[in-house]
Amino acid sequence: MHIGKVSGTVVATFKDKVFEGKKLLIVDHLTPEGEPTGKYWIAVDDVQAGLGDTVMIIDEGNSARQVVGMDPAPIRAVVVGIVDEIDIAV
Amino acid sequence: MHIGKVSGTVVATFKDKVFEGKKLLIVDHLTPEGEPTGKYWIAVDDVQAGLGDTVMIIDEGNSARQVVGMDPAPIRAVVVGIVDEIDIAV
Amino acid sequence: MHIGKVSGTVVATFKDKVFEGKKLLIVDHLTPEGEPTGKYWIAVDDVQAGLGDTVMIIDEGNSARQVVGMDPAPIRAVVVGIVDEIDIAV
């Protein structure tokens, strides 16, 4: 898993029904300290994440298919959690 | 998923029948702001994307096999959607 | 597998029950010489690793699902061992 921040949304026209009614989030990859790394994902939202939320994202097909409860399905990245606290040793 | 832009096409001779009649697109990876990152994929087209279109691309074998409806099949990247709107928080 | 160092923990709210009672570690990727590479994972702990421990991490869904004994499960990176010794040829 990775730490990310929801920075936007994407609206697209898909042929596959797995995307029906799904919200697609732009999730910027963050360092544990909260700095953007420049990497990002377009991910399906499973936890009602909002703009600016710090989230947990998984980028693996089988994980994503299980989360949306549809297999087979052409899907890979999914937001699975909302981060409450990050503790870094000093 | 990733945001990409269709910048060209490839014609190749394959042995595997999964590629018969399939259009192969050159898809440049974009940032959410629309800048090319330098990364690209050769992807099978599932949505009649045209040159210059901004698209959603998935790079995962099981996703691609489901989209083309053929399994097993040696295929991994596939264009699954056409982007209508990108909203970035400011 | 990769060599990493546990540098912190993350607490998050998940919908999926695979994360119930699991400790999530921030694991910084190290070179064999012990220098951080800048890459990191959020991984499920399977070996009671503590802060500062040098660990073995695997980043693959099927490995992670087997380790937690739950399949399907949206999970990918897992700490599977604690490093006792690294020998580098000179």
Place this chain on the structure above:
Amino acid sequence: MHIGKVSGTVVATFKDKVFEGKKLLIVDHLTPEGEPTGKYWIAVDDVQAGLGDTVMIIDEGNSARQVVGMDPAPIRAVVVGIVDEIDIAV
């Protein structure tokens, strides 16, 4: 898939029989414009590609196993096509 150029061959001693009689190619990753990116793969040849050929390469285990017709098999990258034409929009 990716565009690559066959720049050499590798001869190695394997334990697994999937490699028996298989030609292993060094394939340099190219940009769509034909410039090497610095990345490369060692791939099993499925299309009788020769030195200097521009080829289509897939780097995914299930694709590779299907192409060689052996599953399970420890194999991941495979040359699946020979590029005839690349068209880039200007």
Place this chain on the structure above:
Amino acid sequence: MHIGKVSGTVVATFKDKVFEGKKLLIVDHLTPEGEPTGKYWIAVDDVQAGLGDTVMIIDEGNSARQVVGMDPAPIRAVVVGIVDEIDIAV
């Protein structure tokens, strides 16, 4: 597959029995010309590779599980061959 060089070994304490009696190698990624790229893997040895050997490495879970003959198993990178000869076109 990738070309690597065995540069060391790792001893670690694992919970999973797939690692029992397995030798873990530090394998530095090489260019076809033999230069280290800075990337490395910790891989299970399947071919009695020794320090300094140039080897073929595969980084894919299903490949690794087949090589060690144990599935499920939390394992991903495995040394599958010893390189005898690399020929690069000039």
